[in-house]
Amino acid sequence: MNQEKEKDLMRWDMDTYEAIATEVLEAIPFEYPGSDTEVAYVYPEFTSVCPWTGLPDFGELTISYIPREKLVELKSLKYYLNSFRNVGILQEHVVSRVKEDLVQLLNPVSLTVKADFRPRGGIGTQVQADFRS
Amino acid sequence: MNQEKEKDLMRWDMDTYEAIATEVLEAIPFEYPGSDTEVAYVYPEFTSVCPWTGLPDFGELTISYIPREKLVELKSLKYYLNSFRNVGILQEHVVSRVKEDLVQLLNPVSLTVKADFRPRGGIGTQVQADFRS
Amino acid sequence: MNQEKEKDLMRWDMDTYEAIATEVLEAIPFEYPGSDTEVAYVYPEFTSVCPWTGLPDFGELTISYIPREKLVELKSLKYYLNSFRNVGILQEHVVSRVKEDLVQLLNPVSLTVKADFRPRGGIGTQVQADFRS
Amino acid sequence: MNQEKEKDLMRWDMDTYEAIATEVLEAIPFEYPGSDTEVAYVYPEFTSVCPWTGLPDFGELTISYIPREKLVELKSLKYYLNSFRNVGILQEHVVSRVKEDLVQLLNPVSLTVKADFRPRGGIGTQVQADFRS
Amino acid sequence: MNQEKEKDLMRWDMDTYEAIATEVLEAIPFEYPGSDTEVAYVYPEFTSVCPWTGLPDFGELTISYIPREKLVELKSLKYYLNSFRNVGILQEHVVSRVKEDLVQLLNPVSLTVKADFRPRGGIGTQVQADFRS
Amino acid sequence: MNQEKEKDLMRWDMDTYEAIATEVLEAIPFEYPGSDTEVAYVYPEFTSVCPWTGLPDFGELTISYIPREKLVELKSLKYYLNSFRNVGILQEHVVSRVKEDLVQLLNPVSLTVKADFRPRGGIGTQVQADFRS
Amino acid sequence: MNQEKEKDLMRWDMDTYEAIATEVLEAIPFEYPGSDTEVAYVYPEFTSVCPWTGLPDFGELTISYIPREKLVELKSLKYYLNSFRNVGILQEHVVSRVKEDLVQLLNPVSLTVKADFRPRGGIGTQVQADFRS
Amino acid sequence: MNQEKEKDLMRWDMDTYEAIATEVLEAIPFEYPGSDTEVAYVYPEFTSVCPWTGLPDFGELTISYIPREKLVELKSLKYYLNSFRNVGILQEHVVSRVKEDLVQLLNPVSLTVKADFRPRGGIGTQVQADFRS
Amino acid sequence: MNQEKEKDLMRWDMDTYEAIATEVLEAIPFEYPGSDTEVAYVYPEFTSVCPWTGLPDFGELTISYIPREKLVELKSLKYYLNSFRNVGILQEHVVSRVKEDLVQLLNPVSLTVKADFRPRGGIGTQVQADFRS
Amino acid sequence: MNQEKEKDLMRWDMDTYEAIATEVLEAIPFEYPGSDTEVAYVYPEFTSVCPWTGLPDFGELTISYIPREKLVELKSLKYYLNSFRNVGILQEHVVSRVKEDLVQLLNPVSLTVKADFRPRGGIGTQVQADFRS
Ligand SMILES: [Ca+2]
Ligand SMILES: [Ca+2]
Ligand SMILES: [Ca+2]
Ligand SMILES: [Ca+2]
Ligand SMILES: [Ca+2]
Ligand SMILES: [Ca+2]
Ligand SMILES: [Ca+2]
Ligand SMILES: [Ca+2]
Ligand SMILES: [Ca+2]
Ligand SMILES: [Ca+2]
Ligand SMILES: [Ca+2]
Ligand SMILES: [Ca+2]
Ligand SMILES: [Ca+2]
Ligand SMILES: [Ca+2]
Ligand SMILES: [Ca+2]
Ligand SMILES: [Ca+2]
Structure with a gap:
């Protein structure tokens, strides 16, 4: 596959951070x-899109917390996480945003x-972000 | 399957917390x-029922403790845990009740x-509740 | 736990084969x-109830087929399988009914x-029923 | 989450079979x-979209063949498979199309x-389509 | 441990084939x-006793069959298999007897x-006996 | 299998704590x-007998220690552990006795x-007893 | 990383098929x-180089045969396989050459x-070539 | 480590095929x-010695057979297999001899x-020899 | 294979530390x-070359860090790690250099x-180097 | 196999601690x-010989350390560990000697x-010895 053709293929309509459906989350x-x-x-x-190559990323997300007075509603969490599907965002930044x-x-x-x-270029990436009140 | 039909199916007779057989437990x-x-x-x-969808939940329960003077009788524990079978209770609340x-x-x-x-909507849930005297 | 008490616990309301929701299946x-x-x-x-002890059985069901002109609709299959939940039926007979x-x-x-x-009395049971047209 | 809100969320822009990039394949x-x-x-x-719920499906695809005179070019295969990402297509039909x-x-x-x-409603689906010349 | 002492320890009361509770089996x-x-x-x-050393053997037994008109009752099968517990019988002969x-x-x-x-002297043993009518 | 018959089967000759061969242990x-x-x-x-049901229990025993001036002789340890074979003793008490x-x-x-x-009534039991000098 | 720079990096000295050390093999x-x-x-x-990208490939090679009168000497096989290290050769062709x-x-x-x-672009490749005399 | 020194170390007393204790086998x-x-x-x-390097080989041996009128006595089999310990014999020849x-x-x-x-020079070797009467 | 021949094979063109492409790394x-x-x-x-035998080493590298203001660009990291491919460097020194x-x-x-x-001479090697600011 | 015969087999030439090749180790x-x-x-x-039964022991040895100014040369370590092959030494003492x-x-x-x-008499043994300067 020549590089010209490859560049064309990469130009699909990537969403911006605006597409992240924060508003759908319910407690x-x-x-x-x-x-x-x-x-x-x-x-x-979990899947999102690499902002540089336009290729999809795939990963397993784990969210753990000690609740105070609220739990996240599971179905709303699912729709929220699905909203990253076509968003261009670096793997290292996904966890901080969530x-x-x-x-x-x-x-x-x-x-x-x-x-x-999952590996890209043979390299798997793991990222963790912590909040302590 | 249309949504009308689906709603009908969900309306099975879910038990309330009253059905939890606390009284069967023996030390x-x-x-x-x-x-x-x-x-x-x-x-x-372990199985119980989601109070919102009426669908069954399935999970592995682990109970660990440092006994003082009593052990729980194993067969009574089993009947107690089985009594959650048709009870509508959120996954996040099961562990605290037990x-x-x-x-x-x-x-x-x-x-x-x-x-x-086990996963619901692709999301697995793990919950842990601790007691320290 | 004495046997009198155990016998009482076993007497929960087991459903008959009538409760199997064959009619919910859609192609x-x-x-x-x-x-x-x-x-x-x-x-x-998958879970059903042992008709002799009244205790629940748990298992993994695998349905495989070569379709002619129809597929089973997945959500209807789920409601159908869920309808065995409180039915008293021998493990060896479940696969033939399905x-x-x-x-x-x-x-x-x-x-x-x-x-x-899953094991009962330390013994795991596997059953397979085949149809060839 | 109430059903009204859920229905809104489901209405994302699902692609038709037209979006499958058959033309990108190279031998x-x-x-x-x-x-x-x-x-x-x-x-x-591999990921595509359920045409009925609008929710994403995820799976592992395995393509095996005995070549005559041609091999599929690996990068073109990848772009082809990626093109299913937002296409509404039943799991049972994906393998036949590919x-x-x-x-x-x-x-x-x-x-x-x-x-x-991967499981939907707790049910995992496996599909296989064979061609013999 | 000297050999005299070891020989004494080995002399426990091993049961003969008579102790195998064939009569408890129910169809x-x-x-x-x-x-x-x-x-x-x-x-x-499954456990039995080595007739030469008096030491216990441990193994996993798998019984598979195509039934004609009868199934073995599961609890009776368990009591039957348990009856081998103190019987002196060679590993290679257990499967044929069952x-x-x-x-x-x-x-x-x-x-x-x-x-x-499980291994004895570092050697694991697997035995299989087949009946075809 | 009716309960009368089952009760008869359970009445086998269970050993008391006296049968535990502490004296065989050598350092x-x-x-x-x-x-x-x-x-x-x-x-x-490891195997012993449930004192209430007369049915055998099976488990994996792990003994770990920091020696002072003595090691336990391995073959004597084996004969000691084997001596629990027909002793009626609760799972929760085995570890403390050893x-x-x-x-x-x-x-x-x-x-x-x-x-x-291993599981009894679907429930697996793990017990640990510690000594610190 | 811009594409100009990336292209430069790819231009390492890839070996041709001539570097495959067939002559080192001994029977x-x-x-x-x-x-x-x-x-x-x-x-x-096993490792070789992709002739198009200049990037290394990694894989597990399995060679099985029914010998007539000769075995391959193991150390010579190792040096032979190592000689592919910097050779540009398609994954689908490696097995046929060996x-x-x-x-x-x-x-x-x-x-x-x-x-x-191992996966390239998320796709793992398996190839098998058979000889029957 | 210089090669002179290495050669000295290799010169341990390797046994010939004579040391294989065929005579210890009992049926x-x-x-x-x-x-x-x-x-x-x-x-x-299982362990033997490479006749060329003097270094030990390690492997898992599996012997399976359909008996006619004899079984091999397990302890004699163990002493027989142990007798290969210091014998210089090629991996490809061990199975035929046994x-x-x-x-x-x-x-x-x-x-x-x-x-x-187990691997030598990164290469694992599997060998199988069959007898059919 | 005689030692003369083996020595010849070992003399391939090993790269020095100069070939490590530190300059390709981008933040x-x-x-x-x-x-x-x-x-x-x-x-x-990851692969490099043993400086003494000239034979390749293979291993899994894991790089973990708490970033201050920079992340390493993933594709540049890959080209950097690939540049060790023909460098003669001891396993124990690779991690410190990276x-x-x-x-x-x-x-x-x-x-x-x-x-x-991966094992060399049957021995696997694990190395870890830590930096704390 | 009678005990007389078994005793004869056990009398092979076990090496003493003198055979441990400490002098081959190089830094x-x-x-x-x-x-x-x-x-x-x-x-x-790793393999050595039980000093009481004359039977071989097999195990996995793990040596970990924080180096000051020296590393152990890998090939010399291998010859050192191989020198235990025919030495009679208790499992609990191997780790302290190394x-x-x-x-x-x-x-x-x-x-x-x-x-x-690996298990002897069904019992696996794990030993660990620590040095802190
Ligand atoms: Ca938004
Ligand atoms: Ca942290
Ligand atoms: Ca806590
Ligand atoms: Ca019905
Ligand atoms: Ca069949
Ligand atoms: Ca198209
Ligand atoms: Ca087919
Ligand atoms: Ca009998
Ligand atoms: Ca057969
Ligand atoms: Ca403790
Ligand atoms: Ca050549
Ligand atoms: Ca001989
Ligand atoms: Ca064959
Ligand atoms: Ca450290
Ligand atoms: Ca010495
Ligand atoms: Ca310590």
Whole structure:
């Protein structure tokens, strides 16, 4: 495949950060506030787009937190994570963005977002962002 | 399958928290009180019902504790855990309920209940509740 | 736990075969009839009830078939399999019942239903029923 | 999350079969025609969209064939498979479409396309389509 | 440990073949006689005694068969297999004995008994006996 | 199998704690006393009997310790552990008994006995007892 | 990284097929000619270079054969396989070249060369070439 | 390490084929002659010496056979296999030698010896020799 | 293979440390400086050459760090790591060299380089070098 | 096999501690003295002889250390470890002997030797010896 043709293929319509559906996130009350509880969600189907090559990235996202008074509603979390599908965003920045959106929503005691991306150029990337209140 | 039909199917008779058979739990004496001992039970067959969708949830429950003077009788634990089968209860709340019922029964030095639920909407959920006396 | 008490616990309301929701199954057209195609569905969350002990059984069901002109609609299959939840039925008979209901629905070239049940009394049970037209 | 809101979220712009980039596929000469050789490509990052729910599907695609005089060029295969990303297509139909496009391109002795899709509603789906010349 | 002492330890009361509880086995009717069905039981907790050293053997027993009109009742199978616990019997002979007892009980189309014994003297032993009617 | 018959089967001759062969244990000198050394023995073939049901239990025992001046002789340890074979003893108590017998024999700096028992009623049990001098 | 720079980096000195050290291969006599014997060598450290991108490929090579009167000497095989290190050769062609060189050397009854290459662009490639005399 | 020194180290006293203790092998009667039975022994602790480098080889040996009237006595098999410990013998020849000794001893219906040797120079070797009467 | 011949084969053109392409490394800005973030890259395709034997080494390299204001650009990292391909360098020194080059580039809070090399002479080597600012 | 015969077989020529080739060990300079570096060697092919039974022991040895100014030369380490092959030495003592020889050679900051021996009499043994300067 010649490089001219390849460059054409790469020019698909990548979404900007605006497409991230932060507004779809919903919180629900946690029935045991003040208890010593930890919650984790594992999402092996995360995908976004590399802003430089236009090629898709795939990874497993793990969100874990100690709730204060709110839990994230699971279906809203799914739609939120799906909204990254066509967004151009670096692997190293995905976890920080998700962390900030969820901390804003939940006001948790602490929260961690980890991502384990499949290899690109033979190199797998793992990123973790932590919030401690 | 149209949404009308789907809604009909969801309307099965979900049990309330009343159906949780706390009263079936039995304790037996621990022959080595004061010794440095830890006990854990792993139950990969836990199931309850999502209170919003009416669909079943499945998970592996792990209960670990440092006994003071009592152990939980294994068969009574099984009947207790089975009693969640048709109860509508959020995954995030199951572990706290089990924790409270067993702390009440056993008066342990410490006790942890962990649950690892199978994916819903592609997202797996893990929850852990801790008691320290 | 004494045997009197255990017997009481076993007496929960088990459903009869009538509760199996065969009528919820829906077929959809297969776009490539006559092609050499095989389809398999793996369902690790199957559960029914032992008709003798009243205790739940858990297993992984695998349905594989060569379609003629119809596919089973996935959501309808899920509601159908969920309808076994409180039915008293022997592990050895589950696969034959599912086989018959799906053969009736799909008129497939061939169809196999396998089940791998978790251990009872330390013994795991695997059953397979085959249909060849 | 109420159903009204959920329906809105589902309405993203799903592509039709037209978006499948069959034309990007390129063949290269096989240096050992007539030899007894088998080739397989394993692609764990396949994704398309469910035409009914608008939600993404994820699966591992395996393409295996006995070449006659042509091999598929690897980078062109990748762009071709990536072009399914926003296409609404049933899991059971993906393998047949890929099979037909590659048989057209390569005129192979035989070719098989398998897909192993991640669970939806707790049910994993595996599909296989075979071509024998 | 000197050999005198070791010899004393070995002299525990090993049971003869008489202790094998063939009479406890029970059959139940198979509801789908004539159908194409296979059943397998996997028992990872089999133990007997080496007739020469008096030391226990441990293995996983797998019994698979195509039923004609009878199934073996699961709890009776368990008590039957447990009855080998203190019987002195060679690993190579266990599978043939179990095969003969079950063929007698069930009159199956075919039946296979496999055993995978844990290493003795660093050597693991696997034995399989087949019955074809 | 009716309950009358089942009760009869359960009445086999269970041994009491008297059958535990503590006296067979032998110690041998540790050639590197005072060095920073840890030793662990893993025994996947432990079996005893449930004192309530008369049914066998199976588990993996792990004994780890920091020796002072003595090691346990391996063959004597094996005969000791084998002597639990027909003893009626609760899973939660096995580890404490083994711990006490070995501490008495070895006078170690520290010693831990862990057991991981196979599921009963679908529930696996893990127990750990620690000694610190 | 801009494309100008990337192109420069790719221009390393790739070897041609001439560098493949077929002449280093040595055969040794097989002591059991005519016996029913199969031999396989598994080499997880195979590497060559993609002739188009100049980037290295990595794969596991498996060579299996039924010898007639000769075996390949293991150290010579290693030096032979190492000689592909900087050779530009397509993954699909490696197995055929190795097959031809070894058939020439050994005159075997049959011989198969398989390669399982690590993913490039997310796609893993497996190739197999067979010789039957 | 200089080559002079290395050569000195290699000169340990390698045994010849004479040290293989064929005479230690013992057969015992098979109680179910004529039955359809298969037996396999798996020995992960096989070791011999490379006749060219003087360095040890390690592998897992699997011996499987259909007995006619004799079984090999397990302890004698172990001493026989241990006798290869310091024998200089090529990996490709070990399986044929073991095959011949056991066929001579047992007169089986069929017998297979497989060996899976750990890597030398990064290359793992698997060899299999079959006897069919 | 005689030693004369082997020595000849070993004399390929090994590169010196000069060939390590430190200059190809590029940094990009980290969008979330000051946040609590960790990044790791896993590269299972690292290869270099043993300076004494001239034979290739293979290993998995893991680079993890807490970024201050810069991230390493992934494609430049790949070309950098590939540049070790024909360099003669001891396994124990690879990690320190990579550590120093990346600390120079990134000025990170901390950085660790681990390598897990495949066995040579049956011995696998793992090396780890840490930088803490 | 009768005990007389077995005793004869056991009487092979076991080496004493004198055969341990401590003198073959060689050190090489560490190029990064003072850096924060850890090195580990994993050797899955360790074998010695039980001094009481004359039977071989097999285990995986792991040597890890923080070097000061010296590394152990890998080939010399291999010949050193191979020299235990016919030495009669208890499993619990192997790790201490290796630890002392390497501390003497390397003067490291710290060093640990672990061994994981294959089961004897069904019991696996793990031993670890630590040196801290
Ligand atoms: Ca937005
Ligand atoms: Ca906690
Ligand atoms: Ca403790
Ligand atoms: Ca019905
Ligand atoms: Ca087919
Ligand atoms: Ca198109
Ligand atoms: Ca009897
Ligand atoms: Ca069949
Ligand atoms: Ca220590
Ligand atoms: Ca050449
Ligand atoms: Ca053969
Ligand atoms: Ca001999
Ligand atoms: Ca057979
Ligand atoms: Ca952190
Ligand atoms: Ca010496
Ligand atoms: Ca460190």
